Amino acid sequence: MTRVFSGVKPTGHLTLGNYLGAMRQWAAVDQHRADSLFCIVDLHALTVDHDPARVRRLSRQAATLLLASGLDPELCTVFLQSHVDEHTRLSYLLECVATDGEMRRMIQYKEKSAQERERGGSVRLSLLTYPVLMAADILAYGADEVPVGDDQTQHVELTRDLAVRFNQRYGHTFVVPKATPPKVAARVMNLQDPTSKMGKSDDSGPGIVYLLDEPDVVRKKVMRAVTDSGRVVEYDREARPGVANLLEILAACTGGNPESLAAVYDSYGALKKDTAEAVVEVLRPVQARHRELCADPAYVEGVLRDGAEKARAMARPIVDTAYRAIGLLPPVSEPSLSAAR
Ligand code: TRP
Numbered sequence: 057m058t059r060v061f062s063g064v065k066p067t068g069h070l071t072l073g074n075y076l077g078a079m080r081q082w083a084a085v086d087q088h089r090a091d092s093l094f095c096i097v098d099l100h101a102l103t104v105d106h107d108p109a110r111v112r113r114l115s116r117q118a119a120t121l122l123l124a125s126g127l128d129p130e131l132c133t134v135f136l137q138s139h140v141d142e143h144t145r146l147s148y149l150l151e152c153v154a155t156d157g158e159m160r161r162m163i164q165y166k167e168k169s170a171q172e173r174e175r176g177g178s179v180r181l182s183l184l185t186y187p188v189l190m191a192a193d194i195l196a197y198g199a200d201e202v203p204v205g206d207d208q209t210q211h212v213e214l215t216r217d218l219a220v221r222f223n224q225r226y227g228h229t230f231v232v233p234k235a236t237p238p239k240v241a242a243r244v245m246n247l248q249d250p251t252s253k254m255g256k257s258d259d260s261g262p263g264i265v266y267l268l269d270e271p272d273v274v275r276k277k278v279m280r281a282v283t284d285s286g287r288v289v290e291y292d293r294e295a296r297p298g299v300a301n302l303l304e305i306l307a308a309c310t311g312g313n314p315e316s317l318a319a320v321y322d323s324y325g326a327l328k329k330d331t332a333e334a335v336v337e338v339l340r341p342v343q344a345r346h347r348e349l350c351a352d353p354a355y356v357e358g359v360l361r362d363g364a365e366k367a368r369a370m371a372r373p374i375v376d377t378a379y380r381a382i383g384l385l386p387p388v389s390e391p392s393l394s395a396a397r
Contacts, residue, residue: 058090061199061233063097063137063190066114067104068256070121072265072335073244075342076308077205081238083126086203092132093197093367094122099137099144100190103183104168120356121267124346133370135363137193142371146192149378151185153222154214159184163210191215196371198231205243207253209235226381229374244305247281250297268343271336278302278332289321299324302331309334 062082064074086092096118101111115136127134137143159165165186169179182189194202194215202212212235219230244254248263256264265277284296291314293300303314306327310317321327349356380386 060090060092073254087132139364245301291318306331
């Protein structure tokens with residue numbers, strides 16, 4: 057069976073973009089057709105300035121929201137990265153295969169490190185090595201497919217390169233994975249800045265709809281979305297990115313398509329109103345389930361405990377094989393070996 061691996065970084069509250077662009081498809085499609093692992097990649101949240109209490113809170117919340125959006129622990133594996141040591145064990149080996157130049161060429165590293173320096177801060181070494189840990193996340197499970205947005209395809213390309221290089225040098229060890237971009241609503245854009253992605257890390261923006269926003273907050277944000285000058289409702293990502301974004305969100309929520317929806321509206325106001333209601337309706341069941349799960353923290357903990365155990369059992373043999381292949385001796389446990397010394 058195809059194996060799928062994807063990760064959510066607990067660096068901010070999950071957004072409508074995360075849901076429509078990824079989580080919904082994991083629940084509706086991936087977990088049914090493939091052997092899927094969904095990981096809250098908490099170690100990755102430590103690569104930038106962070107507050108420990110907030111990371112803990114966001115990790116628990118991300119896990120709860122993944123379950124609330126329909127991931128079923130009977131069908132897939134949901135767990136925290138830091139609960140499975142294999143990620144960091146493998147990451148070190150891959151650091152011995154990756155090059156310094158390769159890391160410095162990563163677009164996300166260049167952007168984030170520049171931002172950090174502009175703020176007068178220092179750049180954590182882990183920000184540079186982050187893509188190697190991400191490669192370890194994927195390779196430790198022999199994943200075939202990695203459903204991610206296009207901002208992550210460069211990291212998945214790197215993962216492929218590292219897998220191929222390791223296999224060539226040390227013998228076949230890793231499955232070479234590929235990125236699989238989501239089919240619908242690949243990118244929900246920021247409502248205030250429709251040319252940039254609705255990212256969770258730029259917190260508190262009025263252009264970001266969070267999965268846990270109250271209906272009235274959702275309405276307000278959508279009604280205040282930036283549209284474009286002019287009046288015509290047409291689907292044109294280049295010329296009218298604001299309207300196009302609303303049409304795409306509406307289409308993703310109602311199952312329609314943006315072009316034909318454009319023909320239905322003759323004012324921005326009506327489009328916004330329907331989009332707001334459609335978003336509220338899509339979020340309603342997720343929020344209701346989230347409330348139930350919050351009332352039962354022991355259940356969520358149990359899911360994460362079982363998930364980590366399942367994940368460990370999958371990753372362990374693959375990572376052990378890599379340790380042997382690269383030249384590390386197995387730990388001496390048999391009495392015969394010590395006797396031979
Ligand atoms: N880097 C991803 C992001 O920022 C998160 C991530 C970490 C991930 N490890 C992964 C995604 C492995 C897919 C597979 O969104």
